[in-house]
Amino acid sequence: MIAARFENESDHRWSPERIPSVLRGNVNAPMAKSAVLLHESWNALRNDVETALERYVESAPDCPEPLGKAMSYSLMAGGKRLRPILVLLACEACGGDTTAAMPAACAIEMVHTYSLIHDDLPAMDDDDLRRGRPTNHVVHGEATAILAGDALLTLAFEVLARDIKPTRVAAACCADLASAAGRAGMVGGQMADLEAESSEMPTLEQLEQIHRCKTGRLLTSALTLGGRIAQADDDAFNALTTYGQCLGLAFQITDDLLDIAGDVETLGKSTGKDVAQGKLTYPALLGVEESQNRARDLIDEACRSVEIFGDRGRRLDALAHFVLERDH
Amino acid sequence: MIAARFENESDHRWSPERIPSVLRGNVNAPMAKSAVLLHESWNALRNDVETALERYVESAPDCPEPLGKAMSYSLMAGGKRLRPILVLLACEACGGDTTAAMPAACAIEMVHTYSLIHDDLPAMDDDDLRRGRPTNHVVHGEATAILAGDALLTLAFEVLARDIKPTRVAAACCADLASAAGRAGMVGGQMADLEAESSEMPTLEQLEQIHRCKTGRLLTSALTLGGRIAQADDDAFNALTTYGQCLGLAFQITDDLLDIAGDVETLGKSTGKDVAQGKLTYPALLGVEESQNRARDLIDEACRSVEIFGDRGRRLDALAHFVLERDH
Numbered sequence: 001m002i003a004a005r006f007e008n009e010s011d012h013r014w015s016p017e018r019i020p021s022v023l024r025g026n027v028n029a030p031m032a033k034s035a036v037l038l039h040e041s042w043n044a045l046r047n048d049v050e051t052a053l054e055r056y057v058e059s060a061p062d063c064p065e066p067l068g069k070a071m072s073y074s075l076m077a078g079g080k081r082l083r084p085i086l087v088l089l090a091c092e093a094c095g096g097d098t099t100a101a102m103p104a105a106c107a108i109e110m111v112h113t114y115s116l117i118h119d120d121l122p123a124m125d126d127d128d129l130r131r132g133r134p135t136n137h138v139v140h141g142e143a144t145a146i147l148a149g150d151a152l153l154t155l156a157f158e159v160l161a162r163d164i165k166p167t168r169v170a171a172a173c174c175a176d177l178a179s180a181a182g183r184a185g186m187v188g189g190q191m192a193d194l195e196a197e198s199s200e201m202p203t204l205e206q207l208e209q210i211h212r213c214k215t216g217r218l219l220t221s222a223l224t225l226g227g228r229i230a231q232a233d234d235d236a237f238n239a240l241t242t243y244g245q246c247l248g249l250a251f252q253i254t255d256d257l258l259d260i261a262g263d264v265e266t267l268g269k270s271t272g273k274d275v276a277q278g279k280l281t282y283p284a285l286l287g288v289e290e291s292q293n294r295a296r297d298l299i300d301e302a303c304r305s306v307e308i309f310g311d312r313g314r315r316l317d318a319l320a321h322f323v324l325e326r327d328h
Numbered sequence: 329m330i331a332a333r334f335e336n337e338s339d340h341r342w343s344p345e346r347i348p349s350v351l352r353g354n355v356n357a358p359m360a361k362s363a364v365l366l367h368e369s370w371n372a373l374r375n376d377v378e379t380a381l382e383r384y385v386e387s388a389p390d391c392p393e394p395l396g397k398a399m400s401y402s403l404m405a406g407g408k409r410l411r412p413i414l415v416l417l418a419c420e421a422c423g424g425d426t427t428a429a430m431p432a433a434c435a436i437e438m439v440h441t442y443s444l445i446h447d448d449l450p451a452m453d454d455d456d457l458r459r460g461r462p463t464n465h466v467v468h469g470e471a472t473a474i475l476a477g478d479a480l481l482t483l484a485f486e487v488l489a490r491d492i493k494p495t496r497v498a499a500a501c502c503a504d505l506a507s508a509a510g511r512a513g514m515v516g517g518q519m520a521d522l523e524a525e526s527s528e529m530p531t532l533e534q535l536e537q538i539h540r541c542k543t544g545r546l547l548t549s550a551l552t553l554g555g556r557i558a559q560a561d562d563d564a565f566n567a568l569t570t571y572g573q574c575l576g577l578a579f580q581i582t583d584d585l586l587d588i589a590g591d592v593e594t595l596g597k598s599t600g601k602d603v604a605q606g607k608l609t610y611p612a613l614l615g616v617e618e619s620q621n622r623a624r625d626l627i628d629e630a631c632r633s634v635e636i637f638g639d640r641g642r643r644l645d646a647l648a649h650f651v652l653e654r655d656h
Contacts, residue, residue, distance in 0.1 A: 062516065067516060067519040150481065155506070164499075182483055183396065195392060
């Protein structure tokens with residue numbers, strides 16, 4: 001399924017020391033510096049997010065135990081925590097208080113996790129492994145996995161609506177996340193992806209449309225949620241939106257490139273699957289070099305868009321460069 | 329599964345002329361009068377709700393067509409529209425503008441519908457029929473049915489967050505609905521119900537706990553959403569909560585009684601299933617007469633609680649009496 005690998009992030013941790021990346025030959029000095037800067041704070045941010053997630057998922061005396069366990073199994077399964085960290089960095093870039101953004105960071109990770117649980121179901125992608133562990137339905141049973149996904153999606157909106165202040169911003173965040181995650185966003189993208197499977201090879205345009213919906217909208221929502229909480233003005237908001245859109249597509253392209261040139265051990269998953277399965281990828285459509293160029297252009301655009309934040313946007317800049325440099 | 333019949337409402341329309349009800353012998357004059365009063369407005373309210381629902385489900389140019397069709401298939405499948413009408417009547421009772429409550433009425437029906445789609449899935453209750461029509465996954469396939477449920481749940485929060493005004497009330501409505509529908513409410517109740525299936529016969533206390541979560545919380549949320557939109561004070565809010573809790577249990581008891589004494593044709597589904605399947609029901613636990621008494625007591629309490637609304641609460645009063653009198 002298109003973009004499945006994007007969703008299927010390995011639990012291997014991001015670190016800029018890992019070399020060579022698929023694009024290492026093109027890395028210039030500022031990028032390497034950015035990556036080091038990011039590395040210094042990434043683990044701290046991720047730990048904060050995990051602490052907050054754990055508190056949310058565990059604080060429900062009225063939740064039946066098997067349901068709580070299944071929710072926690074997937075929510076606390078590790079991963080890069082890319083989306084919640086984007087919420088926090090976007091809030092920071094706009095001069096907001098990142099502590100105030102933590103409920104939104106947790107909410108978007110809940111939505112991301114629910115989508116993984118449902119996408120893995122036998123009726124959907126029928127995956128047995130996720131981040132090197134058995135998928136939710138394999139461990140907890142299909143019925144419980146469906147309910148755990150439903151409950152995580154619902155909890156995301158409860159957390160946003162109740163814990164984001166002021167309430168005006170809470171309502172705007174709920175509408176933003178719901179729109180990004182819904183029929184014309186993530187769920188719609190998954191549906192379009194299922195349709196594409198049983199149809200002719202899609203064009204690059206169709207491929208990008210699926211990526212934009214299935215993964216891009218939620219990634220962009222991470223940025224705009226952070227901006228909303230910082231009560232960003234229109235210019236800042238537009239900058240964040242551009243950054244999110246560019247980052248999402250660039251992430252997908254590097255994912256496709258890694259499938260060709262990545263190292264199995266570093267990546268934590270097998271490579272060459274796309275070619276073997278005849279999947280439509282950027283390198284297949286554009287060639288390796290042109291794909292690298294496109295990823296680089298997108299990241300350049302992302303970084304330019306956050307220049308307006310000055311020094312406060314430096315971690316968003318670093319993160320964008322890191323997407324280009326990553327080797328897993 | 330406990331309470332499955334409550335969810336499995338037939339498409340037969342409520343009308344007070346249908347006699348005899350299982351409790352007809354105990355109906356007194358004010359009840360019959362209430363029922364007539366309710367009947368006069370029920371169809372109009374339901375039509376308003378259906379028009380609004382149709383507008384919501386159809387207005388999404390970016391939604392893939394098969395997904396939109398699957399969402400619409402279940403959302404526009406008829407039914408009593410009990411929950412949305414409760415939202416409107418609660419808002420009316422508190423002196424609010426029912427037009428302003430329509431987005432919440434639609435949102436709660438979307439949540440109810442998503443729960444039916446997911447509950448019917450092969451991994452859950454594995455039902456082929458719902459309201460006399462093939463279930464969503466039978467018609468649209470399992471993957472699409474899962475996604476249609478996900479999209480309806482997500483849309484519910486988008487509608488609430490975007491269309492309820494002021495935004496302070498929108499946020500409160502999102503939190504209310506999410507709490508009622510989530511791990512400690514409807515989804516939790518469904519989980520507890522699945523657990524109960526594979527365990528010993530539960531006690532009356534456990535049975536009521538499951539009903540309270542699986543169906544009662546959402547029903548009560550319909551009332552409190554209406555109250556929130558009317559910006560009701562604490563007394564009004566408490567009255568609505570009591571009414572919702574009593575109505576939910578009374579509805580369940582009459583459902584159990586109808587399974588014993590109801591007419592197959594009027595009911596639109598087979599009777600005697602509970603006894604045949606050895607299910608735990610109120611009549612099985614308390615006997616028929618005691619169950620009737622308990623339903624009547626609950627409805628009395630519901631009606632007493634809405635006396636504080638005076639004339640504005642008369643349709644809630646009528647609806648409660650009607651639950652007692654209903655024959656399907």
